[in-house]
Amino acid sequence: MIHLDGVSKIYDNGCVALSDITVDIPKGDFVFVVGPSGAGKSTFIKLIFREELPTKGKLIVNGRNVGELDPSEVPYLRRNLGIVFQDYRLLPNKTVYENVAFAMQVIESSRREIQKRVSHVLDLVGLRHKGKNFPNELSGGEQQRIAIARAIVNNPVVVIADEPTGNLDPETSWDIMRIFEHINKDGTTIVMATHDKTVVDAMKKRVIAIEKSRIARDQVRGVYGYED
Amino acid sequence: MKIRTMEYFIKEALYSLKRNGLMSFASVTTVALSLLILGMFLVMVLNLNNMASALESQVQISVYLQDGLSDVEMREVGTRITKLPGVVQVNFISKEDAMKRFKERLGEQQSLLNALGEANPLPNAFEVKVDRTDRVKTVAQAMMQFKGVENAKYGQEVIEQLFALTKMVRIFGLVIIVFLALAALFIISNTIRITVFARRKEIGIMKYVGATDWFIRWPFLLEGMMLGFGGALLAVLFLNETYGVLIHQVYESLAFLPLIPQYPFITNISVVLLVTGTVIGALGSTISLRRFMKV
Numbered sequence A: 001m002i003h004l005d006g007v008s009k010i011y012d013n014g015c016v017a018l019s020d021i022t023v024d025i026p027k028g029d030f031v032f033v034v035g036p037s038g039a040g041k042s043t044f045i046k047l048i049f050r051e052e053l054p055t056k057g058k059l060i061v062n063g064r065n066v067g068e069l070d071p072s073e074v075p076y077l078r079r080n081l082g083i084v085f086q087d088y089r090l091l092p093n094k095t096v097y098e099n100v101a102f103a104m105q106v107i108e109s110s111r112r113e114i115q116k117r118v119s120h121v122l123d124l125v126g127l128r129h130k131g132k133n134f135p136n137e138l139s140g141g142e143q144q145r146i147a148i149a150r151a152i153v154n155n156p157v158v159v160i161a162d163e164p165t166g167n168l169d170p171e172t173s174w175d176i177m178r179i180f181e182h183i184n185k186d187g188t189t190i191v192m193a194t195h196d197k198t199v200v201d202a203m204k205k206r207v208i209a210i211e212k213s214r215i216a217r218d219q220v221r222g223v224y225g226y227e228d
Numbered sequence B: 001m002k003i004r005t006m007e008y009f010i011k012e013a014l015y016s017l018k019r020n021g022l023m024s025f026a027s028v029t030t031v032a033l034s035l036l037i038l039g040m041f042l043v044m045v046l047n048l049n050n051m052a053s054a055l056e057s058q059v060q061i062s063v064y065l066q067d068g069l070s071d072v073e074m075r076e077v078g079t080r081i082t083k084l085p086g087v088v089q090v091n092f093i094s095k096e097d098a099m100k101r102f103k104e105r106l107g108e109q110q111s112l113l114n115a116l117g118e119a120n121p122l123p124n125a126f127e128v129k130v131d132r133t134d135r136v137k138t139v140a141q142a143m144m145q146f147k148g149v150e151n152a153k154y155g156q157e158v159i160e161q162l163f164a165l166t167k168m169v170r171i172f173g174l175v176i177i178v179f180l181a182l183a184a185l186f187i188i189s190n191t192i193r194i195t196v197f198a199r200r201k202e203i204g205i206m207k208y209v210g211a212t213d214w215f216i217r218w219p220f221l222l223e224g225m226m227l228g229f230g231g232a233l234l235a236v237l238f239l240n241e242t243y244g245v246l247i248h249q250v251y252e253s254l255a256f257l258p259l260i261p262q263y264p265f266i267t268n269i270s271v272v273l274l275v276t277g278t279v280i281g282a283l284g285s286t287i288s289l290r291r292f293m294k295v
Helices: A042-047 A071-078 A096-105 A111-122 A141-154 A170-185 A197-203 B005-020 B021-056 B071-082 B093-115 B134-142 B156-198 B200-208 B211-253 B263-294
Strands: A002-010 A016-025 A031-033 A056-063 A081-085 A158-162 A189-193 A206-210 A213-219 B061-066 B087-093 B125-130 B149-153
Touching: A016 A042, A016 A056, A016 A206, A016 A213, A031 A042, A031 A170, A031 A197, A042 A056, A042 A158, A042 A206, A071 A081, A071 B087, A071 B200, A071 B211, A081 A141, A096 A111, A096 A141, A096 A189, A096 A206, A111 A141, A111 A170, A141 A158, A141 A170, A170 A189, A170 A197, A170 B005, A206 B005, A206 B156, B005 B021, B005 B156, B021 B211, B021 B263, B061 B071, B071 B087, B071 B093, B071 B125, B087 B093, B125 B134, B134 B149, B156 B200, B156 B211, B200 B211
Parallel strands: A031 A189, A031 A206, A081 A158, A158 A189
Antiparallel strands: A002 A016, A002 A056, A206 A213, B061 B125, B061 B149, B087 B125
């Protein structure tokens, strides 16, 4: 599903974020990307949805060579990816329902399809009853669940999450992780950058540790391995 | 593009216009003023052109004969003129007729002519009309070559002056219009920039969920076009009203001025202004989108 072959990322200011990364993430995998702050986790995530371009190496996502992708093809790459951020990134002037529907609207889905899918994913994250609320009327955990609903509403093959529990208390974090696990069980690949030791240690999923811009560990049933 | 998507674009554009009320108002006003001035210049230039053409079509050539020609010689000149291609009418005006006309024109100041005594310095002449205005010059030149013809004149200078005036107004107008169009472009592009800035978060999310560049651009482009069209509409309404009043006034007091009738003249100018306004709006948006939205 995701294949990196000798990928490096050097920013314009000369900062080396990733260096010679080779890794393969097959379909249906659940991968935690861990490591100290500034090690290159976020860059790793950003490369996958082509927020950043690799400086060197080959990066294949869902059969597309991301490095050689024409800018006009980027939207079509992203339609197969669901992206979840630490700060939720919901639109404050749209209701919960509209926030989720928005993701389908921009790819011009039909009204009926939108109604069906949005209700389904809101059910899945347990917030169908909050459809008419605005984001500021929801708790942090609820907002993140809406963000997840938006990420999966278009049936992506990969969900990419950058510190999705970073702003949440432990109990809420578990609610969120359970949703991700559920999505993963349906066959969706999950790639999640995180600092949440408890979660990583308890879930026993694949762990890729990035340190000083290189892969330090790649364990099938890994642990967090840092003291923070 | 699906109708529902178009609906979404229009809704978003209208929402933005409302949200940036003050900037929208400033944009519409600037476009309206710029296009109003453009419209006024168009009206002026076209009317001047019309006047010049009207005068040109009424032109007749005065052929002055040398003194001392016999009746036979004069008649011969008349016959030769009649045979020229394009000549439709030839009238003979004798020295005496010319003096009579001149006296009539002088009216109460006829006494000025007393100084001349019995002498009549005016020449015998022919008044010649041709079928097409573009033949005036050739016919006049041909007649000048005839034996016994002193000179052939037509209202060339007046017409040329009128055309020169039209040209000047046109150049002056063009400079002002370019300047105002740039101002309108600038303010619309600024309005759109503010909209883009206010919605940068939304734009970001749209990009993450896979919206194409054009899907993101359309609402902003429409917003610019609506600003341009709105301004043009104001200008058109005002121009239509004022031209109507002007025509009315001119017909009452200066009926001899050949103004172009209001319709379809103003309708045509309105179409030009509306299209120009919309294009300026679209251009303004495009400038902002290219500079401030990396999509």
